[in-house]
Amino acid sequence: MNATRTMDVRELINDRPFGGFQKLVVFFCFVIIALDGFDVAVMGLIAPQLREDWGVTPQALGPVLSAALVGLAVGALVAGPLADRYGRKIVLVSSVLFFGFWTLVTAFSTDVTQLVIFRFLTGLGLGAAMPNAATLTAEFAPERKRAFLVTVAFCGFSFGAAGGGFLSAWMIPNLGWQSVLIMGGVLPLLVVPWLIWKMPESLSFLVSRRAPRESVRQIVERIAPGAADSRTDFTMPSAPQQQGGARLVLSSHYRFGTLMLWVGYFTALFLVYLFSSWLPTLVKSGGYSVADAAIVTSMFQVGGPLGALCVGWAMDRFRPHGVLLATMLVAALAIGAIGQATDNLFLLGAIACAVGFCLNGGSVGMNAMATCFYPTEARATGACWMSGIGRFGAILSAFAGGQMIAMGLPLGQVFALLAIPAVLSGLALAAKGLDRRSMPQLQAA
Numbered sequence: 277m278n279a280t281r282t283m284d285v286r287e288l289i290n291d292r293p294f295g296g297f298q299k300l301v302v303f304f305c306f307v308i309i310a311l312d313g314f315d316v317a318v319m320g321l322i323a324p325q326l327r328e329d330w331g332v333t334p335q336a337l338g339p340v341l342s343a344a345l346v347g348l349a350v351g352a353l354v355a356g357p358l359a360d361r362y363g364r365k366i367v368l369v370s371s372v373l374f375f376g377f378w379t380l381v382t383a384f385s386t387d388v389t390q391l392v393i394f395r396f397l398t399g400l401g402l403g404a405a406m407p408n409a410a411t412l413t414a415e416f417a418p419e420r421k422r423a424f425l426v427t428v429a430f431c432g433f434s435f436g437a438a439g440g441g442f443l444s445a446w447m448i449p450n451l452g453w454q455s456v457l458i459m460g461g462v463l464p465l466l467v468v469p470w471l472i473w474k475m476p477e478s479l480s481f482l483v484s485r486r487a488p489r490e491s492v493r494q495i496v497e498r499i500a501p502g503a504a505d506s507r508t509d510f511t512m513p514s515a516p517q518q519q520g521g522a523r524l525v526l527s528s529h530y531r532f533g534t535l536m537l538w539v540g541y542f543t544a545l546f547l548v549y550l551f552s553s554w555l556p557t558l559v560k561s562g563g564y565s566v567a568d569a570a571i572v573t574s575m576f577q578v579g580g581p582l583g584a585l586c587v588g589w590a591m592d593r594f595r596p597h598g599v600l601l602a603t604m605l606v607a608a609l610a611i612g613a614i615g616q617a618t619d620n621l622f623l624l625g626a627i628a629c630a631v632g633f634c635l636n637g638g639s640v641g642m643n644a645m646a647t648c649f650y651p652t653e654a655r656a657t658g659a660c661w662m663s664g665i666g667r668f669g670a671i672l673s674a675f676a677g678g679q680m681i682a683m684g685l686p687l688g689q690v691f692a693l694l695a696i697p698a699v700l701s702g703l704a705l706a707a708k709g710l711d712r713r714s715m716p717q718l719q720a721a
Contacts, residue, residue, distance in 0.1 A: 282509045285479045285492070288500060290418045294425075297498040301416045302425055304475045305409035306432040308372060311464045312405045313436030315379050315398060316344065318460045321444040322453035329453065336388055342674055343392045347399020349667035355404030356660025357522050360653060363485075364412045365477045367404060367656070372464045372471065375401030380461025383454045406433070407643065407663040411656045414647035415478040420592060423644035427588030430640045434581045480652040483510050512652065524654040525661060534658065536708035537646055538665040543697040543704070544604070544639040546669035546676070547611075550694070551576055551631065554677035558687065559624070568621055575625040576632035583637025591641055596648070597709025600641050604702030607634030608695040615691030638701065639666075645705075 289298075319341055327337065351371070359367040378398040385391045410426050417425040444456045476495050483492060492510045496503060504510075525534050555576055559569040583603075590599045610630040643659065650658035680690050 282511055283504055285483055285510050286512050292500060294418060294421060298416045302413055302429055305413045305429040308405055308409045309429055309432035310436035312402050313433035314440040315375055315402055315460050317437040317440050318456055321440060322456055325448050325453040332388060340391045340395055342671060343395040344399035345667055345671045347396040348403035349664045351400035351403025352407055352660045352664030355408060356657035359408050359656035363477050363481055364408055365475055368408050369468060369471050371401045371404035373468050376461050376464025379457055383457035407659040408656055410643050410647055411659050412478055415480045423591035424588040426644040426647060427584040427640050430584055431581045483512050484652045522657055525658045532711050533649055533708045536704045537662045539704040540701045541642050541662050541666035542669035543701040545666040546673045547697055548635050548639055549670035550673035550677050572625050572628045575629040579629040579632030580636030583633035584640040587637035587641040588644055591644060596645055597705050600638055601702045601706040603634050603638040604698050607631060608698035611691050611698055612695040615688035
């Protein structure tokens with residue numbers, strides 16, 4: 277009779293080539309984040325036509341545009357502990373179903389109040405989706421490629437937002453603004469059955485929760501056919517944690533690193549959203565046309581996915597904290613340089629691209645860092661709470677940008693002030709890296 281043997285599932289993932297099944301998991305997460313990106317951007321895409329059709333003022337649309345951001349923050353904060361308790365898959369599928377349904381309902385709104393309520397509810401699902409998709413990607417990725425693969429999945433956000441822009445350019449004039457919301461709702465609902473059928477639960481989560489052996493073996497068989505049988509026991513290198521995800525994230529061992537991630541991500545998203553929302557207005561106030569301002573802003577967005585991929589690649593090869601510190605310091609220099617390049621449109625566009633490269637690369641890199649920092653038992657909570665705290669920075673940016681413009685400060689002074697949060701973000705991550713307790717405990721977990 278054959279003896280029972282033990283298999284370390286993280287060792288299995290780390291030692292094997294990155295296979296087709298794992299690529300499929302990353303693709304699932306890319307699709308989820310792309311749908312998330314489309315739905316986050318959808319109100320900005322339809323806002324001009326909505327104002328014309330309903331005759332509402334920009335001030336009246338402000339709550340509509342910010343309602344989803346509030347929902348994103350709340351959704352992320354709630355979803356993390358749920359994913360650490362019940363699993364990544366059920367939370368991801370539920371979040372896609374939730375934001376798809378409420379986006380579809382939003383298409384049938386009849387007034388601004390309904391829009392605000394429905395967008396907040398949509399945001400709850402959106403906030404739960406992205407950080408949990410990053411968590412699932414990380415847990416199927418070998419350590420040597422983990423940061424890069426998380427950033428690949430996050431590139432789905434730019435893909436979804438850009439794709440929505442191109443589609444809405446045709447759909448809104450021909451089919452009305454409601455058609456964009458209908459599509460933004462139907463697509464996630466169509467994807468849900470596919471996710472239920474094909475997307476696996478995290479191996480690390482199943483082993484940490486002592487799931488039935490056969491449930492684990494079926495997924496192992498997809499990764500490494502024939503590597504396990506019905507008598508194989510599955511383990512991970514991490515010691516069992518005595519605390520739940522929320523308590524572990526805020527425990528004495530992780531507290532400082534958690535706070536530094538929150539500071540870093542809050543300031544990074546503050547800048548990302550401020551530039552996305554207010555850069556066209558700031559550039560136009562420097563004497564450029566609306567078309568020129570749009571070109572400069574587009575260059576900022578172009579730099580984002582490229583920065584995410586490059587930063588993720590570098591984090592897998594060099595000290596991650598050092599990579600992110602350098603990225604955010606370069607971002608600060610580039611932000612300051614924008615205020616000194618207002619006389620040359622080409623140079624302004626090139627610097628805006630560099631800002632987008634660094635800010636988006638840095639913020640996505642922080643998501644990869646969070647998935648490496650926390651153990652399996654708290655990974656979803658840690659990643660989601662960082663994401664939720666960061667969304668408050670995004671909300672603050674809407675008020676800060678408007679205030680700076682209202683103050684009438686010179687452009688050079690405005691961008692010099694905006695360089696400060698980038699420096700703070702980099703220093704927070706450097707401080708996390710210098711704290712020995714904040715080094716990833718068991719990255720393989």
